[in-house]
Amino acid sequence: MLRTAILATTALAAAGPAFAGEVNVYSYRQPELMQPLIDGFEEATGHTANVVYIDKGITERLVAEGERSPADLIFTVDVSRLSEAKEAGVLQPVESDVLTANIPDAMRDDDNMWFGLTTRARIIYASKDRVGEGEVTTYEDLADPKWAGRICTRSGTHVYTIGLVSAVLEHNGPEATQTWLEGVKANLAKAPDGNDRAQVKSIWAGECDISLGNTYYMGAMLDDPEQEAWANSVRIEFPTFADGAGTHVNVSGVGMVKGAANEAEALAFMEYLSSAEAQQIYANVVNEYPVKPGTPPSDLVAGWGEFTPDETDLTAIAGNRAEALKLVETVDFDG
Template sequence: MKRQFMVLLFSSVAAFVQAAEVNVYSARQEELIKPVLDKFSADTGIKVNLITGKPDELISRMASEGRNSPADVLISTDVGRLYRAQTQGLLQPVQSELLTKAIPAHLRDPQQHWFGLTLRARPVIYVPGKVDPTRINTIEDLTKPEFKGRICIRSSDNIYNQSMLAAMIASVGEAKTLEFAKGLVANFAQPPTGGDRDQIKAAAAGVCDIAIANTYYLAGMFDDAKDAAAAKAVKVLWPNQQDRGAHINISGAGVAKYAPNKAAAQQLIEYMVLPEAQNWYASKNHEYPVLADVAWSPVLQGFGTFKAEQLPLVKLGELNAKALQLMDQAGWK
């Protein structure tokens, strides 16, 4: 498979060798993306000009720049932002045999405006000895009265939580999702505050017994001396393994609507799903590769295998507004 991908990519590079640079707007932190971009430049001779920032700020910048935007590629950490950029007319469709072969259909836009580059899962994280894992078979089980005052999670402003609720709406409907949101809010240990790592650290510190967070945050804590003890104090539980599967999301990319270097932009996105790049994401960033035959990092392997949702991720964008509405009705601050 690797040879097939390399042939497809470098035949494309040969055809568009004139493209000398590509401008990337990335919502990913520089240290989490630059090594792959540097390798792309070394392999293709195409210079990468990188601008990093918060996803909504980058989308607003592209919108204000309009036809004069230098952006060639937008990289985001959640499908919700990619869908937002698409609906604002900031991305263009890409026809790529390599991308459609490499990336499962539910992890990319049906109209090819954006493509998943890595997977991130959002399971239940619990403190052993304080929580009986057999009492949690589904994410909905977190609304049980026995978990009152025991759950930590980020605010409703967080796109990861919005996407989690959007996925639930698509799977079980609005009524059951609202019931879940109300029950979860009733079981909060504290008003939502901080990021995913903060929820995990709160659980380890005894503020709560259960956290909901993306796996790559937990995995990264094992590599951080100041957070490693907290990471070792919790375990991962995969919910909904007997029905729809655990919630997943993506980091992904799309070609900007007015990309001045469209060919180079497409080459870069194609490069990022080659086995070498996918292996780097898996081993260094602790994210799940979109290529099934690329190994997970040892830390991710330690979290165990799991059944993931197979929902077309475009639904997470389509249902984002409804998810926010239900979270507001539930009192999720």
């Protein structure tokens, strides 16, 4: 169920504008990731950001609340969740020269309903002991029988997996994608279960040799004394698509709620999040890649290696969500 818990309210900055206001946010992002951004926004603008942290169901909540919703913005991870909100009619288009300048076309909705703020790559965690460097090549290669009994992954119906399958669909079409899913399933060391970190733990425990995961989990594991050994047992490999496209990336992003009562303050927050200052905070706190051109990742993230991101429009990939889920269920990927 919803975890409505934390309303982050702080006093207006003394140097802020005379008519400072408030902005109300529903967020999937954790408090420890949001707070540095809230602090920076409030200091820069004098506005106050009130944030409700929610485990799941933001779109459903907004639909249920309708015009009574207090929310002005939603923060979420994965383009699928952003597209879901758009399709449910709970977002409104935003026109902003600042957002257009700071956020590349491929990282924002074609109708300006949502805007990507950071990217994360969907990569391979590979055992340092049992997988040679360069042995992992393409996403399509994961269906090769050489990986039989060597792959771990989370549920095929999870939003992160659906995002990757949607990208495979965009590059290879439905028939090839179904064959690929069948091949990957045949190579699994065990039934899909747990989150991305659990898969790395399985590699550390010798249960499999490679797993799919998001890049930022490496930083999260290195920060946890219990999980540091898991992280140190693997290295990050950046697979690409066989057609020559780069590594699949997804976004965390923001959208303005339809009928937002505090529209000016909401826009100010969105524009702040795309600024060099906020993008650098993102880079250092959440171990993700900034979307604003010219903003470098953190030293830790840069140390994982360089890669070429797939530049396929995320709106097009998100449009494959329903078909991706159908294929996952057709092959009984989690069975």
